[in-house]
Amino acid sequence: MATPGGPEMRVVLLRHGETHGYFDDVGLTELGESQAREAGRALGKDLAATMGPGERVRLPHAPTARGTATAVTLREALVATLDEELGAGRGLVVGDLEPDAHFDSLQFLYDGEARESSGVAARRLALDPGEPTPDWALEFDRFDSDHGEDSKTGGPIDRWLISTTRYFEPPQIAVYRLWAGIQALAAQPEHGRVALVSSHSGPMRAFVAAAIGQDPGEPVNLEQVDVRLDGDSATVGFREHLMPVDLTTVIPPWIDPAYLRGRRKGPAGGS
Template sequence: MLPPVRSTGAASPFRTHAGEIEVVLVRHGETRTYDRDVGLTARGKHHAYARGTALARALAGRDRIILRHAPTERARETAEALRSGLTDASGPPIAGDPKPDPAFGNFRIWCGDTAREPSGAYALYQKARNTGTVAGWITDFARYLERQRLGSDPVGYWLRQPLPSFEPPIAVVHRFGRAIAELADADDPTPVTVVATHSGCLRAVVATASGKDRGEPENGETVHVFATPGRDVATVHYRDRTDQWILPRTTPPWLRPAVFRTAVDGLT
């Protein structure tokens, strides 16, 4: 069952400052499998549609919204179902079609010579195992998949455990933060952007804002982020908490190896 979207009916209950933009991060709907990049189950499409109708009520009165999605099939189908729900429930006008946005993509795995998100990496992993290939990313991915197979918490493992071949949570937070800052600072910022994305990204953003991992979001669950043009402080609403998030507008040197190496050389 989908968690409720908190709404007072006429407008989003979270909106508090004039000039803010709102970015609604939505976890994709239930998918058929994580072994490859495929779309949603019938239940997943239904839940994403229902989330769209709920957002139509929560976002009533807004001038327009845009729809973005992570570049995976499950996120794309979620965005399409959200659009149908928003439209059928007479939500705010939607500007254009849902578009893929790599800035809001899932965390990636460096599979030797190519970067793939987990469902895209699975086929490469199987091929590597079948041919007896030995590589660090295969070990990392095997450990991640073992948690998934046991029904524990693979995303939580990624959040806590250094996995050298995986894009780290802090890199995802910087990527999302910069993308949200750019939406806020646009010459003509769109009041609301609804983004279909992935649970690990949501957990990393929420953990950064609240100071703790708050667990796996439900399929279709939302995180609302409010940002103001030119301001570094955003507001993050998730479940029963409201927290401030300092948007990471610049990348620290340790996420830019060439810059970091230069800085270290300058100290020696």
Template sequence: MAGADKIEVVLVRHGETGTYDHDAGLTDRGEHQAYTRGTALARALAGRDRIVLRHAPTERARETAEALRAGLTDASGPPVAGTPQPDPAFSNFLIRCGETITEPTGAHALYQKIEQADAAADWITDFTRYLERQRLGGDPVGYWLRQPLPSFEPPVAVVLRFGRAIGRLIARGDPTTATVVATHSGCLRAVVAAACGEDPGEPDNGETVNVVAAPGQSAAMVHYRNRADRWFLPRAMPPWFGGETRSSVTTADGR
């Protein structure tokens, strides 16, 4: 995908999991999906000296990273440096459930413990709306991308979080090493939408998004399916995430 002088970060959606009611691991099919992706990456990343494996801090992402490693090793791909490590920068989108911050499966486990007749928390309303799309066979992640849900980490915050983490990897300027990250579909969709201007829909389990840039560049190329789009990597949080007061921000008319 990338030239020898380019930094490459490969985002991989986790393999199939048995349930989203709690943080479960992969099914046999999910392990096979991730393993097969690992063998494919062995060919795609053959020019690299080594691969660093990272994963979102969920069980399905961890098991995906382990299966990716097995596929890379069995296919004689570039050696994996150490064991796959969790990286909170590549977490799934988060939900504020009262005093607890967790991702959707953690929120679902908390939700199941609550008697709905007694539930008055704001996050319950948000999560009920999200869950309804899932129960009806709809697109709950697409709903999150389109609908403001105050208890949910917004898509733009996920894009900023991923972009800054990828920017740090690129700034290190080591084109001999590729980084492969097992993460989640909503994050992949948000990143691709930021690059191309529209939601691409749900990626398959094990599908990849490749982010490629030269050291020192402010823009990367995002490769997904049959398209490539330029993405300006965020370097700092915008003021509306920084807590500045209105008086510290100048509006378009100078007020």
């Protein structure tokens, strides 16, 4: 992880826009695109009022289709709004999109590799129902059963936060990888001291729960977690919560540092 002690940094985590579904890695609906545009306009007005001319804004994003599509639309609306507020060419410098696996969706162990879980869902659906169901698919079924009586206990991420599994990335690991990504951004202030990150609800929810000590519930599409870093500490803001947090300087021995650096795969069957 990055060494703390640099200049103040702001990282805004945003859940991607409404997607077409979670049974493969797919993009945004029309509503999802609208949500991303609205967020880009609101953030553009915010940054125009709080940042100085020439300051840089970074746009990391999860490498999923829905994370990428959110970042593309968010950036377009952000640039247009900054031009309206400050004048074209006279305002902030908005960087290019930066795919960043730190901020990826919930991961799943498939074929010996950590894979983005919605891509694995497509592989689950492709299994022959006449053949024995492998253990990983049985676990996916238990995770993703959100119907009938099961729905009364909450959605899949509700259960993920409190369940013991063999194949899903544990919530604690997701928390550490988001912090690793945030601290890596803070280690490069010359590239921008504000980062707008298009990410995913599961890791974001675990991240906030670890900071405030309770599960805040699912972030809605384009809802924000506002992280402010200053030296070796940070604050995590979400809804009515604002919690001071000491930055992580030691990775627990049961976590592979290479995993936190992004050594993972995309959807099952691809890289």
